Amino acid sequence: MGKLQGKVAVITGGTEGIGLATARLFVNEGAYVFITGRRQKELDAAVTAIGSNATGVQGDVAKLADLDRLYQTVSNVKGRIDIIFANAGVGEFVPFPKVSEEHFDKLFNINVKGALFTVQKGLPLLNDGGSIILTGSVASVKGTAALAFMRPARLRFALSCAPGPRISKIVVSDQMLLARVQSIRRSQTGNPPM
Numbered sequence: 001m002g003k004l005q006g007k008v009a010v011i012t013g014g015t016e017g018i019g020l021a022t023a024r025l026f027v028n029e030g031a032y033v034f035i036t037g038r039r040q041k042e043l044d045a046a047v048t049a050i051g052s053n054a055t056g057v058q059g060d061v062a063k064l065a066d067l068d069r070l071y072q073t074v075s076n077v078k079g080r081i082d083i084i085f086a087n088a089g090v091g092e093f094v095p096f097p098k099v100s101e102e103h104f105d106k107l108f109n110i111n112v113k114g115a116l117f118t119v120q121k122g123l124p125l126l127n128d129g130g131s132i133i134l135t136g137s138v139a140s141v142k143g144t145a146a147l148a149f150m151r152p153a154r155l156r157f158a159l160s161c162a163p164g165p166r167i168s169k170i171v172v173s174d175q176m177l178l179a180r181v182q183s184i185r186r187s188q189t190g191n192p193p194m
Contacts, residue, residue: 002030008078010070012036012061012118013088015046018135022085027053034074036061036088061088061114067121074125081125085133086115 009026013019014035023033023046032053037043043056057073059066074081090110094103119132126132 002028004083005030007031007082008074008080009033009083009085010036010074010081010118010122011085011087012114013135014056015039015042019085019087020046020049022087023050023054026083027051031083032078034070034077036066036070060110061086061118062109064117064121067117071121071125074122079125080127081122081130082127083131083133084119084122084126085135086118087133087135088114088118089135 004026007026007030009023009031011019011023011026011033012035014023014033015037019035023035026033027050032055033050034055034057035043035046035050036057036059037046038058038060040058043058047054047056055073055077057070059070061067088110090107092103092107094100115134119134
């Protein structure tokens with residue numbers, strides 16, 4: 001019996017990379033996974049690669065109607081969630097003087113807005129003691145202008161999802177964010193510092 005036997009997970013950006021690898025691991029450990037992706041062909045291929053216990057829901061995390069459809073599907077099929085993995089993200093590297101409003105909006109809508117609403121819209125289905133996982137990126141600390149502005153937003157978001165009666169754990173995969181979240185949590189100061 002696997003560590004995730006009987007658990008239900010939602011993984012955004014599950015058609016390749018970290019998302020697909022995580023979906024495979026979760027299924028191997030006994031979970032049922034719902035994965036998302038923007039392109040139907042790649043989504044179908046990922047579901048086939050994962051094998052049993054996987055459902056693909058086409059959508060873009062930057063579009064709230066797509067997230068509503070995702071969670072309606074989860075509700076209809078399983079009725080609950082144990083793990084929300086907000087993994088969908090995009091990185092496009094542009095020198096600071098070349099960052100346009102369109103470029104910034106695209107990155108922010110997927111990397112920040114998408115993560116926030118992926119979690120918010122999934123909370124009504126999240127079991128007590130559920131887990132939320134946010135994928136970070138080393139790109140936010142390596143000097144990429146637009147991505148560097150998003151790192152503090154994701155940190156504040158992670159802090160606002162503080163473990164409580166419904167959430168047992170917040171994990172942020174960017175090691176620097178994780179260390180900061182852990183140290184703020186240990187301080188027990190009430191409101192986290194800005």
